[in-house]
């Protein structure tokens with residue numbers, strides 16, 4: 531999807547809305563091919579006095595691939611926000627900046643970059659995944675990496691231990707009075 535920023539360049543500082551669809555090319559992630567629905571994008575853009583274009587908005591899409599446990603088809607919804615500058619006639623080979631030429635801001639690289647940043651480490655087909663490892667709690671949120679599950683579970687266990695020992699101390703002091 532390309533934004534024609536001719537008007538914005540004539541009126542620096544004035545915000546213009548945009549809305550549309552942006553295709554995202556299939557990506558190879560840890561050796562697995564992941565495809566994406568066309569992203570729905572919307573937001574605003576404005577020109578700065580130096581000719582840079584500031585693009586701010588959000589994207590929504592679905593990533594589709596294979597379940598990391600059972601290899602059945604799996605998908606994950608992806609939402610991301612962005613607020614980025616596009617430099618006029620910048621170096622298109624430079625990965626650190628977004629660039630544009632000739633009043634046309636192409637959103638493909640921006641949308642692809644921000645969609646990939648929000649990709650879960652592993653796709654999981656769902657709660658009824660037949661390949662789910664033993665000990666995987668039934669209320670685990672699907673589509674999240676297992677590393678994240680364990681890191682969120684452990685703090686609660688530690689917190690419970692703290693609460694248990696705290697209530698024991700209270701009981702002890704109460705019986706002394």
Ligand SMILES: [Zn+2]
Nearest residue numbers: 597600655659
């Ligand atoms: Zn599965």
